[in-house]
Amino acid sequence: xxxxxxxxxxxxxxxxxxxxxxxxxxxxxxxxxxxxxxxxxxxxxxxxxxxxxxxxxxxxxxxxxxxxxxxxxxxxxxxxxxxxxxxxxxxxxxxxxxxxxxxxxxxxxxxxxxxxxxxxxxxxxxxxxxxxxxxxxxxxxxxx
Amino acid sequence: xxxxxxxxxxxxxxxxxxxxxxxxxxxxxxxxxxxxxxxxxxxxxxxxxxxxxxxxxxxxxxxxxxxxxxxxxxxxxxxxxxxxxxxxxxxxxxxxxxxxxxxxxxxxxxxxxxxxxxxxxxxxxxxxxxxxxxxxxxxxxxxxxxxxxxxxxxxxx
Numbered sequence: 348x349x350x351x352x353x354x355x356x357x358x359x360x361x362x363x364x365x366x367x368x369x370x371x372x373x374x375x376x377x378x379x380x381x382x383x384x385x386x387x388x389x390x391x392x393x394x395x396x397x398x399x400x401x402x403x404x405x406x407x408x409x410x411x412x413x414x415x416x417x418x419x420x421x422x423x424x425x426x427x428x429x430x431x432x433x434x435x436x437x438x439x440x441x442x443x444x445x446x447x448x449x450x451x452x453x454x455x456x457x458x459x460x461x462x463x464x465x466x467x468x469x470x471x472x473x474x475x476x477x478x479x480x481x482x483x484x485x486x487x488x489x490x491x
Numbered sequence: 492x493x494x495x496x497x498x499x500x501x502x503x504x505x506x507x508x509x510x511x512x513x514x515x516x517x518x519x520x521x522x523x524x525x526x527x528x529x530x531x532x533x534x535x536x537x538x539x540x541x542x543x544x545x546x547x548x549x550x551x552x553x554x555x556x557x558x559x560x561x562x563x564x565x566x567x568x569x570x571x572x573x574x575x576x577x578x579x580x581x582x583x584x585x586x587x588x589x590x591x592x593x594x595x596x597x598x599x600x601x602x603x604x605x606x607x608x609x610x611x612x613x614x615x616x617x618x619x620x621x622x623x624x625x626x627x628x629x630x631x632x633x634x635x636x637x638x639x640x641x642x643x644x645x646x647x648x
Contacts, residue, residue, distance in 0.1 A: 350525060350532035355516055359536040362515020363543025369508035370544065371551030376500045378561035378568055381508065383598040384622075391622045399494070400501050405601070407502040411509020412606035418510070427603065428521030429610045431593040436610050437617040442589030443597060444621020450582025451572070454517075454596040455508075457583075458541060463548030464556065464569070471575050472583040479587025484527040487592070 353425065370460050373404075382456020384447035450476070497563055509602045515540040518603045520594025527591055 373381040377400065386401045416422070431439065447453045450472050452461065457476075461469020516522045516536055525534035561567055590596050595603070595614045603611035 350534045353534045355536045359539040360543045362511045363540035365511030367544040367547025370548045373504045374555045378565040403498045403501040404505040407505020408509040409605040415513045427519035439589040439593035440614040440617025441621040442585045444618040446582045446585030448625040459544045464552035475583035476587030480527045480591040483591030
C-alpha cells in the first residue's frame with residue numbers, strides 16, 4: 348500500500364533536480380564526478396595536490412543544513428526519523444564504507460552520475476545495491 | 492591561493508548538493524527505508540529524486556563526454572574502467588546491505604551529521620573506519636602477493 352501521508356513527489360522532485368544541477372555544475376565547471384564515497388575515499392589517506400577540492404566540497408556540504416534553515420525556517424514537513432540503534436548504525440557504516448570502496452561508488456556516483464552518463468558498470472552497481480537494499484528491508488521488516 | 496575560483500565553485504556545489512539532499516528527503520532514514528519497503532506502507536518519493544537528478548545529469552554528462560577541459564580550465568575526469576567484476580558487485584552488495592539496515596548512504600549521513608544528529612555522526616565515523624580498513628586490507632594484499640593496487644582515482648565513479 349502506498350503511504351500517501353508521507354508521499355512527497357514535488358519536494359523530492361525539486362530536491363532531485365537540485366542534485367542533478369549540482370552534479371552538472373561539478374562535472375562542467377570542475378571536471379569532477381560528484382560521487383560522495385569517491386570524494387571522501389580520496390582523502391583516506393590524503394594525497395598532496397588532490398585534497399583541496401575534496402575539502403572545499405565537503406565544507407559546502409557541511410554548511411548546507413545552515414543554509415537550509417535560513418531558506419526554510421520552519422524546517423521539513425516531517426522531521427527525520429532514525430530508528431536504528433547505535434549497534435546497527437555502526438555495522439551499517441562499516442558495510443557502507445567498505446562496500447562503496449570495493450564497489451567504486453555509492454548512490455551519488457553510480458546512482459546519479461553513473462546512470463546519467465549511461466555507464467553499464469554503474470547500472471550493474473545501482474541495480475545490485477538497490478536490490479540488496481530492498482531485500483534487507485524486506486527481511487528485517489517482514490521475515491525476522 | 493591560485494585556484495580561488497575552483498575552491499569557490501566546489502564549495503557552492505557542495506552547498507547546493509547538501510540542500511538538495513535535505514529537500515528531497517534523502518537525509519531522513521525513515522523515508523529511505525519506507526522507499527525500500529514496497530510490501531509495507533510504501534513511500535515511493537525517492538524514485539522522484541533519482542528521476543529528477545538523472546534528467547538533469549544526462550544532459551550535463553553528454554556535454555562533458557565531448558569536452559576535455561572544464562569551463563574553469565581543469566581536466567575533465569571521467570571514470571575509464573568498464574570492468575564488471577566481483578569487486579564491483581561484491582562492493583555494491585555490502586553497500587546495499589548497510590544502506591538497507593540503517594537508511595543512510597554517505598552523502599545524507601554527512602549532511603545529517605552536520606545538522607547535529609549524533610547517530611549520523613556515529614554512522615560517518617564507522618563509514619570512515621570502513622574505508623580505512625579497506626585501505627589496510629588492500630595495502631596488505633598488495634604487499635603479500637604483490638598485486639598491483641587499483642588506481643582509485645581513475646576507477647572511482
